Amino acid sequence: MYRLVDEKLAAEIHHARILVVDDESANLRILGKMLQQEGYDHLVFIQDPREVERHYQSERTDLLLLDLSMPHMDGYQVMARIKAIGSALPAPIIVLTANSERETLVQALRSGARDFLAKPFDRSELLARVHNLLEAQMAHRMLHQQKEVLAELVTQRTRELRETRLQVVQRLGRAAEYRDNETGNHIIRMSRIAALLAQHLGFDRDQCELMLHASPMHDIGKIAIPDQILLKPGRLDEGEMAVMRTHTTLGASLLDGDDSELMRMAREIALTHHERWDGQGYPQGLEGSAIPITGRICAVADVFDALTATRPYKRPWSLDEALEYLREGRGRHFDPGVIDCFNKHLDEVEAIRAHYQDPTHAPA
Secondary structure: OHHHHHHHHHHHHHOOOEEEEOOOHHHHHHHHHHHHHOOOOOEEEEOOHHHHHHHHHHOOOOEEEEEOOOOOOOHHHHHHHHHHHOOOOOOOEEEEEOOOOHHHHHHHHHHOOOEEEEOOOOHHHHHHHHHHHHHHHHHHHHHHHHHHHHHHHHHHHHHHHHHHHHHHHHHHHHHHHHHOOOOOOHHHHHHHHHHHHHHHOOOOHHHHHHHHHHHHHOOHHHHHOOHHHHOOOOOOOHHHHHHHHOHHHHHHHHOOOOOOHHHHHHHHHHHHOOOOOOOOOOOOOOOHHHOOHHHHHHHHHHHHHHHHOOEOOEOOOOHHHHHHHHHHHEOOOEOHHHHHHHHHOHHHHHHHHHHOOOOOOOOO
16 A cells, blocks of 8 residues: 555656746756656746746646746746745745855745755755655645545535435425325425525525525424314314414424524524514514514415415415415515515516426326
8 A cells, every 4th residue: 555655656756747947048958957867757947937927827836946046037036926826735946046145045945945956056966855845745735635535525425414404304394294284395385485585585595595495394393283183174263273373382392402504494484484573473472573584484485375275175266366365464464575575576486386386186
């Protein structure tokens, strides 16, 4: 295993892309000959320092051999340009110069150089420094690539977990609907209408997606309502209605204890989607803007689709009848702003209803 890694690293070192920058063509020839004899096969020779930035960015660069004293742009200016690019893994720089004064050395290192060689330089020393810097750079690059792979794996696993959670959430919502004999696509239409209204009311993309996936759990508390009440074909008496209304607090309790944004929004919707704008709703009798906007949106989406959907115990209301009901409830049952938004984007609501119609079953 280690041998394979060493062999791979050695191959990458000799195929490293090295920029050799010097305004003297003779120096470029000497450096090129030294490096090629050592087995380096990806060399780029640059005599005009103004071309360095372009070559550096054209493809991955692994090392720069850089002269300091050049016309048009000195080595310090070149290093400043390279630094400004802001590479995640910048190529190391070896400065080559005939000026061996301490101030020059310090300035070069502060400007971004990783190593320093005074001309005339020793061939063996040059090759050793090149190899050491490339070995470190390639090792860093391999580590960087491994981190990217691991980050992608984490992203993928997080996505899978999120999708699994959403599937569980959607099935929980459907379970409540089936428990209440609310078969069909009501929950899909209701959640998509709610997300549509949220979008037009200023929710950002992430919040709209949360609305889409949290709203299906609005009636999850009905799972805990006794059959004799939930499935009663006739009108509920006062005591039975009181029990039925507990599905809001039961749902909030079922969804409590999870810190995720999705479950927090789902809990909020389950608890508040039966509150009324005039304060006559339940379970808390909240009034106006004291009702969370998520609950106000879901109240409109849920009631509208429930009215226009076919149920075993009722005929579907016509669009005009449902719109009249919403109009009469504006400012009483429903948030006026949500109703106005609903009416303004009715064409989009109708498109959702048309796309997610309940399946029709041919007679046997």
